[in-house]
Amino acid sequence: MIQRMLRLLARTILLLVLLAMPASLWAHGGGTPQLTDVTAGPYRLFAWTNPEPWRVGEVHLTVAVTLPTAEGSAVPVSDAQVQVTLQPLAGQQAETLILAGREQGGAGAGFYEADADLPAAGPWEVEIQVSGPDGSGDARFTIEAQTATTLNWTSIGAxxxxASVILALVATRRRQSTRQA
Known part of the structure; x- marks a missing residue:
């Protein structure tokens, strides 16, 4: 019985550690689509943002760069240079952020990531510039950043x-004591 409780406690601690990991570690790859198969010079771009909605603080952008083939399919481009520019709109008093996209390795060929610490809420223009052996191009989209969240959902979840584990342990102990009586 004690070993079972220790295993449950170990699993709970592991889950708490995973929940406490920074959002940037969970954000890589995927997110909310912002660009889907958009022409940028000779390339086609796809872009996803995280978190949803964007908030003041840490934000993440994943960009996929592909090159159309004569057969109508697309191949990932793994030797491109990707630059992301975040420009505040509507007279915001925030500075422009310029980020270099980092290519994911292995199975992530053709995917580039950029992280930023967004300083202000409001509309932002995101420009993605890509250059490589086949040429260069750019694409843009606008995204609204919300104010920073005031609730730490990771802590609340933990x-x-x-509390659920403690209640389960108390209930288990009560059942055992009534069986023994």
Whole structure:
């Protein structure tokens, strides 16, 4: 019985550690589509943003760069240079952010990532510039950034999880004591 409780406690601690990991570690790859098969010079771009909605603080952008083939399919481009420019709109008093996209390795060939610490809420123009052996091009989209969240959902989830484990342990002990009586 004690070993079972220790295993449950170990699993709970592992889950809490995973929940406490920074959002940037969970964000890589995927997200909300912002560009889908958009022409940028000779290339086709796809872009996803995280979190949804964008908020003041850490934000993430994943860009896929492909090159159309004569057969009508597309191949990932793994030797491109990708630059992301975040420009505040509507008279915001925030500076322009310029980020270099980092290519994912292995199975992520053709995918580039950029992280930024967004300083202000409001509309932002995101420009993605790509250059490579086949030429260069750019694409843009506008995204609205919300104010920073005031609730730490990871902490709230951890508290609820710990409380649930404690309640389960108490209920198990009560059942055992009524069986023994």
């Amino acid at each position: 508290i609820v999880l710990v």
